[in-house]
Amino acid sequence: EPEVTQTPSHQVTQMGQEVILRCVPISNHLYFYWYRQILGQKVEFLVSFYNNEISEKSEIFDDQFSVERPDGSNFTLKIRSTKLEDSAMYFCASSGRGRLTNTEAFFGQGTRLTVV
């Protein structure tokens, strides 16, 4: 079965440092997403990406965050200057071109980001 792969599985970074979370979506998918879950909290939508641009973003996705599809296969989330409250599990997802993209979305196993 196809899968979305995220690396690393766990990242520890110092406050104020930049961090890049990487995702390899399913190869023929067109829609890409980042969600996050702070420990003990709900899974929250961050951003969706289609046709090389952001299609929707939440209030959480401020200027500290950016996404990129640098080489046609990877999909990255960059946090420019990490804060303690950025510590969370970050999930990448991708979806095909169907009408109901949510029902076709595959999620990665997540990257646990710990900011110290």
Added chain:
Amino acid sequence: GEDVEQSLFLSVREGDSSVINCTYTDSSSTYLYWYKQEPGAGLQLLTYIFSNMDMKQDQRLTVLLNKKDKHLSLRIADTQTGDSAIYFCAESASGNTPLVFGKGTRLSVIA
């Protein structure tokens, strides 16, 4: 804003039925979903229901939707140890809009 609530823990004996409950606030929710997360794995879509349906059955899984009370449930028949996981309820206003998740219910199955 939209909110999805679910209980955090559920423990059942192997062979019994599990019922995981969820409530949501957004009356414009069109799609409601159940995801499963096993340890070390991503969120896996188990099933979803469109808001004009009351029930959907898929093998051991039964989803019930009470739109008036904004209540969704997932029943797992003949629960097995392999069903031990975290189950997330989610909703979206359409099939393409961002998912709004609950915190997840950790299901423990006792042999």
